[in-house]
Amino acid sequence: DVASDFIATACPKVVANDSADAIIFDSASLKAGIAVWKEIHRGATTTKGVGWIMEAPIQYRMAVDYENVSVNASRYIPSIASRLTPPVWPADKHISLEEGFHFAACVKRVGKLASLEKKKFVATDAEAAMRGIECPSPIFQVWKYLGTCEGLCGAALGMAVRGGYDVTLAWLCSALTFGGQTVIEGMEHRHNWTEEQARTSLSRLGPVDPSDFDCRPPGFENQESETTVHPKPI
Numbered sequence: 001d002v003a004s005d006f007i008a009t010a011c012p013k014v015v016a017n018d019s020a021d022a023i024i025f026d027s028a029s030l031k032a033g034i035a036v037w038k039e040i041h042r043g044a045t046t047t048k049g050v051g052w053i054m055e056a057p058i059q060y061r062m063a064v065d066y067e068n069v070s071v072n073a074s075r076y077i078p079s080i081a082s083r084l085t086p087p088v089w090p091a092d093k094h095i096s097l098e099e100g101f102h103f104a105a106c107v108k109r110v111g112k113l114a115s116l117e118k119k120k121f122v123a124t125d126a127e128a129a130m131r132g133i134e135c136p137s138p139i140f141q142v143w144k145y146l147g148t149c150e151g152l153c154g155a156a157l158g159m160a161v162r163g164g165y166d167v168t169l170a171w172l173c174s175a176l177t178f179g180g181q182t183v184i185e186g187m188e189h190r191h192n193w194t195e196e197q198a199r200t201s202l203s204r205l206g207p208v209d210p211s212d213f214d215c216r217p218p219g220f221e222n223q224e225s226e227t228t229v230h231p232k233p234i
Contacts, residue, residue, distance in 0.1 A: 113145030150231030
């Protein structure tokens with residue numbers, strides 16, 4: 001339980017993580033363990049169980065995976081969506097496990113529908129697809145941006161969705177736990193502050209700008225193509 005040792009250590013600490021690590025899967029990283037512990041377990045006295053794979057509630061698996069319908073349309077399992085209310089800041093400072101899995105099921109459903117629409121487009125207009133014309137379906141266009149959304153911790157949402165419900169949950173918790181630090185760093189870069197200025201002038205950062213959420217490198221437009229894109233800011 002590395003997360004427990006890290007959290008218990010009483011000294012200045014830095015969490016560094018490569019979301020594309022070939023050995024340690026992103027959702028199994030120290031970053032993800034700390035994020036799930038802080039967001040879902042609400043900073044409980046122990047991190048025991050945080051690293052175990054969490055199975056999504058049966059109603060989501062039945063609807064999205066087995067019946068291939070929306071998260072509220074299962075014929076066999078009553079929906080819990082009616083009991084869920086969107087968290088509102090600052091009254092709700094954390095999301096619940098149910099809310100996290102509901103988010104994971106919803107984005108997975110959008111991804112599945114987008115994939116189906118793309119297959120239909122290729123099957124009905126193969127010539128256009130061969131010429132590189134993009135699927136015009138609205139749900140595909142939504143997923144094109146949603147799937148490449150970067151959660152302020154280096155990982156695209158679409159890759160998390162491919163990993164499963166618990167991986168998407170870890171992506172969401174990481175964005176909520178560590179994302180604010182990434183935004184602050186973006187604000188410091190926008191002001192061209194030195195490290196010393198950043199340490200002493202934090203209260204003078206001012207309002208957040210949409211560009212502070214953008215982690216793409218300068219000149220990224222020249223590096224992108226139809227098949228290669230940088231993750232888009234959340």
